[in-house]
Amino acid sequence: MSEKVEAEMKEKKKKKEIKITPIEHGTVIDHIRNGQALKVLRILDLVESDIDSIVSVAMNVDSSMGKKDIVKIENIELKDEELDKISLISPEATFNIIRDFDVVEKHRVEIPEVAEGIVRCRNKNCISNQNEPVRSEFEVIGDDPVTLRCEYCEREMQGEEISENVI
Protein backbone atom coordinates (compact mmCIF):
# COMPACT_ATOMS: atom_id res chain seq x y z
CA MET A 1 0.00 0.00 0.00
CA SER A 2 1.37 3.43 -0.91
CA GLU A 3 2.02 5.87 1.90
CA LYS A 4 -0.70 8.17 0.64
CA VAL A 5 -3.35 5.45 0.54
CA GLU A 6 -2.26 4.30 3.97
CA ALA A 7 -2.58 7.83 5.36
CA GLU A 8 -6.04 8.16 3.81
CA MET A 9 -7.15 4.85 5.33
CA LYS A 10 -5.88 5.94 8.71
CA GLU A 11 -7.79 9.21 8.45
CA LYS A 12 -10.95 7.38 7.41
CA LYS A 13 -10.56 4.94 10.28
CA LYS A 14 -10.24 7.83 12.71
CA LYS A 15 -13.38 9.50 11.43
CA LYS A 16 -15.43 6.36 11.76
CA GLU A 17 -14.52 5.67 15.34
CA ILE A 18 -17.70 5.17 17.27
CA LYS A 19 -18.04 6.99 20.51
CA ILE A 20 -19.84 5.28 23.31
CA THR A 21 -21.44 7.46 25.94
CA PRO A 22 -19.38 7.15 29.08
CA ILE A 23 -20.87 5.86 32.31
CA GLU A 24 -21.05 8.13 35.33
CA HIS A 25 -20.93 5.35 37.92
CA GLY A 26 -20.30 1.69 37.38
CA THR A 27 -17.74 -0.98 36.68
CA VAL A 28 -15.56 -1.92 33.73
CA ILE A 29 -14.39 -5.53 33.68
CA ASP A 30 -11.40 -5.73 31.37
CA HIS A 31 -9.06 -8.49 30.20
CA ILE A 32 -11.79 -11.09 30.24
CA ARG A 33 -10.66 -14.19 28.33
CA ASN A 34 -12.09 -13.99 24.84
CA GLY A 35 -15.32 -15.89 24.52
CA GLN A 36 -16.19 -15.47 28.22
CA ALA A 37 -18.00 -12.08 28.15
CA LEU A 38 -21.49 -13.57 27.96
CA LYS A 39 -20.61 -15.93 30.78
CA VAL A 40 -19.66 -12.88 32.84
CA LEU A 41 -23.05 -11.29 32.04
CA ARG A 42 -24.69 -14.50 33.22
CA ILE A 43 -22.68 -14.45 36.46
CA LEU A 44 -23.85 -10.89 37.06
CA ASP A 45 -27.43 -11.93 36.32
CA LEU A 46 -27.69 -9.49 33.41
CA VAL A 47 -28.95 -11.95 30.82
CA GLU A 48 -32.52 -12.87 31.65
CA SER A 49 -33.45 -10.17 34.09
CA ASP A 50 -34.98 -6.85 33.13
CA ILE A 51 -32.32 -4.28 33.68
CA ASP A 52 -32.30 -0.56 33.03
CA SER A 53 -28.55 -0.01 33.21
CA ILE A 54 -26.47 0.60 30.14
CA VAL A 55 -24.37 -2.49 29.52
CA SER A 56 -21.76 -2.68 26.80
CA VAL A 57 -19.79 -5.68 25.74
CA ALA A 58 -16.88 -5.96 23.32
CA MET A 59 -15.69 -9.39 22.26
CA ASN A 60 -12.49 -10.50 20.56
CA VAL A 61 -10.82 -7.12 20.92
CA ASP A 62 -7.08 -7.03 20.21
CA SER A 63 -4.84 -6.37 23.19
CA SER A 64 -1.17 -6.72 23.99
CA MET A 65 -1.87 -10.18 25.41
CA GLY A 66 -3.97 -11.46 22.51
CA LYS A 67 -7.73 -11.29 22.10
CA LYS A 68 -9.86 -10.25 25.04
CA ASP A 69 -13.43 -9.35 25.99
CA ILE A 70 -14.59 -6.29 27.92
CA VAL A 71 -17.83 -5.71 29.84
CA LYS A 72 -18.95 -2.30 31.08
CA ILE A 73 -21.95 -1.89 33.36
CA GLU A 74 -23.56 1.27 34.62
CA ASN A 75 -24.64 1.59 38.25
CA ILE A 76 -23.25 -1.66 39.54
CA GLU A 77 -20.49 -2.62 41.92
CA LEU A 78 -19.48 -6.23 41.98
CA LYS A 79 -20.04 -8.52 44.94
CA ASP A 80 -17.16 -10.64 46.27
CA GLU A 81 -18.89 -13.83 45.20
CA GLU A 82 -19.27 -12.52 41.64
CA LEU A 83 -15.58 -11.58 41.55
CA ASP A 84 -14.63 -15.07 42.75
CA LYS A 85 -16.68 -16.62 39.96
CA ILE A 86 -15.11 -14.35 37.35
CA SER A 87 -11.61 -15.17 38.66
CA LEU A 88 -12.19 -18.87 38.06
CA ILE A 89 -13.09 -18.44 34.39
CA SER A 90 -10.86 -15.44 33.68
CA PRO A 91 -7.99 -15.16 36.15
CA GLU A 92 -6.37 -12.22 34.32
CA ALA A 93 -9.51 -10.07 34.52
CA THR A 94 -9.32 -6.61 36.06
CA PHE A 95 -12.16 -4.47 37.29
CA ASN A 96 -12.21 -0.71 37.37
CA ILE A 97 -14.67 1.17 39.50
CA ILE A 98 -16.00 4.35 37.90
CA ARG A 99 -17.35 7.24 39.94
CA ASP A 100 -18.19 10.65 38.43
CA PHE A 101 -16.79 9.46 35.10
CA ASP A 102 -13.39 8.72 36.65
CA VAL A 103 -11.67 5.41 37.35
CA VAL A 104 -11.33 5.57 41.13
CA GLU A 105 -10.15 2.02 41.73
CA LYS A 106 -8.48 -0.61 39.60
CA HIS A 107 -8.02 -4.18 40.77
CA ARG A 108 -7.18 -7.58 39.45
CA VAL A 109 -9.53 -10.40 40.38
CA GLU A 110 -8.06 -12.83 42.91
CA ILE A 111 -8.52 -16.56 42.69
CA PRO A 112 -9.90 -17.75 46.05
CA GLU A 113 -8.29 -20.64 47.92
CA VAL A 114 -11.60 -22.38 48.32
CA ALA A 115 -14.64 -22.08 46.02
CA GLU A 116 -17.80 -22.63 48.05
CA GLY A 117 -21.25 -22.71 46.50
CA ILE A 118 -20.22 -21.05 43.24
CA VAL A 119 -19.43 -24.04 40.99
CA ARG A 120 -21.28 -27.31 40.46
CA CYS A 121 -19.23 -30.52 40.50
CA ARG A 122 -18.93 -32.06 37.03
CA ASN A 123 -19.52 -35.49 38.56
CA LYS A 124 -23.31 -35.97 38.37
CA ASN A 125 -23.16 -38.63 41.08
CA CYS A 126 -21.32 -36.38 43.54
CA ILE A 127 -23.23 -35.92 46.81
CA SER A 128 -23.24 -32.16 46.10
CA ASN A 129 -25.47 -32.85 43.05
CA GLN A 130 -28.06 -35.02 44.83
CA ASN A 131 -30.46 -32.39 46.16
CA GLU A 132 -28.98 -32.97 49.58
CA PRO A 133 -28.42 -29.97 51.87
CA VAL A 134 -24.77 -29.95 50.83
CA ARG A 135 -23.06 -26.83 49.51
CA SER A 136 -20.54 -27.53 46.73
CA GLU A 137 -16.96 -26.97 47.83
CA PHE A 138 -13.71 -27.09 45.90
CA GLU A 139 -10.11 -26.57 46.87
CA VAL A 140 -8.25 -24.51 44.28
CA ILE A 141 -5.18 -26.68 43.66
CA GLY A 142 -3.72 -24.80 40.68
CA ASP A 143 -3.98 -21.37 39.17
CA ASP A 144 -2.41 -21.75 35.70
CA PRO A 145 -4.65 -23.24 34.50
CA VAL A 146 -7.16 -22.84 37.30
CA THR A 147 -7.75 -26.32 38.74
CA LEU A 148 -10.41 -27.21 41.27
CA ARG A 149 -10.73 -30.40 43.35
CA CYS A 150 -14.10 -31.32 44.78
CA GLU A 151 -14.00 -31.74 48.56
CA TYR A 152 -16.59 -34.52 48.36
CA CYS A 153 -15.69 -36.74 45.39
CA GLU A 154 -12.14 -35.45 44.70
CA ARG A 155 -12.96 -35.01 41.01
CA GLU A 156 -10.74 -32.35 39.41
CA MET A 157 -11.97 -29.66 37.02
CA GLN A 158 -10.27 -27.25 34.62
CA GLY A 159 -11.09 -24.89 31.74
CA GLU A 160 -14.49 -25.40 30.13
CA GLU A 161 -15.50 -27.88 32.81
CA ILE A 162 -15.34 -24.93 35.19
CA SER A 163 -16.89 -22.28 32.95
CA GLU A 164 -19.81 -24.57 32.10
CA ASN A 165 -20.45 -25.26 35.76
CA VAL A 166 -20.15 -21.84 37.33
CA ILE A 167 -23.50 -21.24 39.01
Add this chain to the structure above:
Amino acid sequence: MSEKVEAEMKEKKKKKEIKITPIEHGTVIDHIRNGQALKVLRILDLVESDIDSIVSVAMNVDSSMGKKDIVKIENIELKDEELDKISLISPEATFNIIRDFDVVEKHRVEIPEVAEGIVRCRNKNCISNQNEPVRSEFEVIGDDPVTLRCEYCEREMQGEEISENVI
Protein backbone atom coordinates in the same frame (compact mmCIF):
# COMPACT_ATOMS: atom_id res chain seq x y z
CA MET B 1 -26.36 22.83 39.36
CA SER B 2 -24.46 26.05 38.56
CA GLU B 3 -23.60 26.73 34.95
CA LYS B 4 -19.92 26.43 35.68
CA VAL B 5 -20.25 23.03 37.34
CA GLU B 6 -22.46 21.89 34.52
CA ALA B 7 -19.91 22.98 31.92
CA GLU B 8 -17.17 21.16 33.84
CA MET B 9 -19.24 17.99 34.00
CA LYS B 10 -19.88 18.19 30.29
CA GLU B 11 -16.18 18.61 29.59
CA LYS B 12 -15.35 15.67 31.84
CA LYS B 13 -17.96 13.54 30.14
CA LYS B 14 -16.51 14.39 26.77
CA LYS B 15 -13.02 13.44 27.85
CA LYS B 16 -14.11 10.11 29.17
CA GLU B 17 -15.91 9.01 26.03
CA ILE B 18 -14.62 5.63 25.09
CA LYS B 19 -13.67 5.12 21.51
CA ILE B 20 -14.27 1.74 19.99
CA THR B 21 -12.11 0.70 17.09
CA PRO B 22 -14.20 0.87 13.94
CA ILE B 23 -14.83 -2.19 11.83
CA GLU B 24 -13.53 -2.31 8.28
CA HIS B 25 -16.21 -4.67 6.97
CA GLY B 26 -19.29 -5.92 8.73
CA THR B 27 -22.77 -5.11 9.92
CA VAL B 28 -24.29 -2.84 12.54
CA ILE B 29 -27.74 -3.82 13.74
CA ASP B 30 -29.31 -0.78 15.33
CA HIS B 31 -32.65 0.01 17.02
CA ILE B 32 -32.93 -3.47 18.49
CA ARG B 33 -35.62 -3.52 21.18
CA ASN B 34 -33.94 -3.18 24.52
CA GLY B 35 -33.34 -6.51 26.16
CA GLN B 36 -33.15 -8.37 22.82
CA ALA B 37 -29.45 -7.92 21.93
CA LEU B 38 -28.37 -11.28 23.33
CA LYS B 39 -31.24 -12.95 21.51
CA VAL B 40 -29.91 -11.38 18.30
CA LEU B 41 -26.45 -12.82 19.06
CA ARG B 42 -28.08 -16.20 19.53
CA ILE B 43 -29.92 -15.88 16.19
CA LEU B 44 -26.59 -15.13 14.51
CA ASP B 45 -25.02 -18.13 16.26
CA LEU B 46 -22.47 -15.93 17.99
CA VAL B 47 -23.05 -17.21 21.52
CA GLU B 48 -21.69 -20.71 21.81
CA SER B 49 -19.52 -20.94 18.73
CA ASP B 50 -15.85 -20.00 18.63
CA ILE B 51 -15.64 -16.80 16.66
CA ASP B 52 -12.72 -14.58 15.83
CA SER B 53 -14.67 -11.52 14.74
CA ILE B 54 -14.92 -8.45 16.90
CA VAL B 55 -18.44 -8.22 18.25
CA SER B 56 -19.70 -5.31 20.26
CA VAL B 57 -23.00 -4.98 22.01
CA ALA B 58 -24.58 -2.01 23.75
CA MET B 59 -27.72 -2.52 25.80
CA ASN B 60 -30.22 0.00 27.15
CA VAL B 61 -28.75 2.90 25.24
CA ASP B 62 -30.88 6.07 25.13
CA SER B 63 -32.33 6.99 21.76
CA SER B 64 -35.02 9.31 20.48
CA MET B 65 -37.49 6.41 20.65
CA GLY B 66 -36.60 5.23 24.16
CA LYS B 67 -34.07 2.61 25.16
CA LYS B 68 -32.51 0.42 22.50
CA ASP B 69 -29.79 -2.19 21.98
CA ILE B 70 -27.11 -2.20 19.28
CA VAL B 71 -25.01 -5.08 17.94
CA LYS B 72 -21.97 -4.61 15.72
CA ILE B 73 -20.22 -7.53 14.07
CA GLU B 74 -17.06 -7.57 12.03
CA ASN B 75 -16.84 -9.61 8.82
CA ILE B 76 -20.41 -10.75 8.63
CA GLU B 77 -23.32 -10.03 6.33
CA LEU B 78 -26.71 -11.21 7.46
CA LYS B 79 -28.66 -13.97 5.76
CA ASP B 80 -32.32 -13.39 4.82
CA GLU B 81 -33.46 -15.98 7.33
CA GLU B 82 -31.55 -14.23 10.12
CA LEU B 83 -33.11 -10.89 9.15
CA ASP B 84 -36.59 -12.45 9.21
CA LYS B 85 -35.97 -13.78 12.71
CA ILE B 86 -34.71 -10.39 13.90
CA SER B 87 -37.75 -8.65 12.38
CA LEU B 88 -40.10 -10.81 14.44
CA ILE B 89 -38.51 -9.89 17.77
CA SER B 90 -37.47 -6.35 16.86
CA PRO B 91 -39.51 -4.95 13.95
CA GLU B 92 -37.93 -1.48 14.20
CA ALA B 93 -34.38 -2.81 13.79
CA THR B 94 -32.16 -1.43 11.05
CA PHE B 95 -29.01 -2.94 9.64
CA ASN B 96 -26.13 -1.04 8.15
CA ILE B 97 -23.58 -2.71 5.96
CA ILE B 98 -20.04 -1.45 6.45
CA ARG B 99 -17.39 -1.75 3.74
CA ASP B 100 -14.01 -0.01 3.94
CA PHE B 101 -15.14 1.72 7.15
CA ASP B 102 -18.13 3.31 5.37
CA VAL B 103 -21.83 2.61 5.70
CA VAL B 104 -22.64 1.51 2.15
CA GLU B 105 -26.20 0.32 2.75
CA LYS B 106 -28.82 1.03 5.39
CA HIS B 107 -32.04 -0.95 5.60
CA ARG B 108 -34.88 -1.59 7.95
CA VAL B 109 -35.76 -5.21 8.61
CA GLU B 110 -39.01 -6.33 6.97
CA ILE B 111 -41.51 -8.57 8.68
CA PRO B 112 -42.18 -11.51 6.34
CA GLU B 113 -45.78 -12.51 5.47
CA VAL B 114 -45.10 -16.10 6.38
CA ALA B 115 -42.56 -17.38 8.92
CA GLU B 116 -41.41 -20.84 7.88
CA GLY B 117 -39.03 -22.94 9.95
CA ILE B 118 -37.78 -20.06 12.08
CA VAL B 119 -40.10 -20.17 15.10
CA ARG B 120 -41.33 -23.09 17.20
CA CYS B 121 -45.04 -23.22 17.99
CA ARG B 122 -45.75 -22.50 21.68
CA ASN B 123 -48.30 -25.33 21.69
CA LYS B 124 -46.30 -28.39 22.76
CA ASN B 125 -48.94 -30.70 21.28
CA CYS B 126 -48.83 -29.05 17.85
CA ILE B 127 -47.92 -31.50 15.07
CA SER B 128 -44.92 -29.27 14.27
CA ASN B 129 -43.48 -30.17 17.71
CA GLN B 130 -43.88 -33.97 17.41
CA ASN B 131 -40.64 -34.93 15.68
CA GLU B 132 -42.67 -35.40 12.50
CA PRO B 133 -41.14 -34.25 9.19
CA VAL B 134 -43.20 -31.05 9.43
CA ARG B 135 -41.61 -27.63 9.14
CA SER B 136 -43.18 -25.02 11.45
CA GLU B 137 -45.19 -22.41 9.58
CA PHE B 138 -46.93 -19.26 10.75
CA GLU B 139 -48.95 -16.59 9.01
CA VAL B 140 -48.03 -13.12 10.22
CA ILE B 141 -51.47 -11.69 11.03
CA GLY B 142 -50.37 -8.46 12.73
CA ASP B 143 -47.31 -6.29 12.86
CA ASP B 144 -47.91 -3.98 15.82
CA PRO B 145 -47.42 -5.99 17.91
CA VAL B 146 -46.10 -8.77 15.70
CA THR B 147 -48.66 -11.59 15.83
CA LEU B 148 -48.16 -15.06 14.39
CA ARG B 149 -50.79 -17.76 13.79
CA CYS B 150 -49.69 -21.37 13.46
CA GLU B 151 -50.80 -22.94 10.17
CA TYR B 152 -51.25 -26.29 11.90
CA CYS B 153 -52.94 -25.64 15.25
CA GLU B 154 -54.02 -22.01 14.75
CA ARG B 155 -52.48 -21.02 18.08
CA GLU B 156 -51.51 -17.31 18.08
CA MET B 157 -48.24 -15.93 19.46
CA GLN B 158 -47.00 -12.46 20.39
CA GLY B 159 -44.14 -10.75 22.25
CA GLU B 160 -42.12 -13.00 24.54
CA GLU B 161 -43.89 -16.08 23.24
CA ILE B 162 -42.21 -15.31 19.94
CA SER B 163 -38.80 -14.27 21.24
CA GLU B 164 -38.58 -17.36 23.43
CA ASN B 165 -39.41 -19.61 20.50
CA VAL B 166 -37.28 -18.18 17.72
CA ILE B 167 -35.07 -21.04 16.61
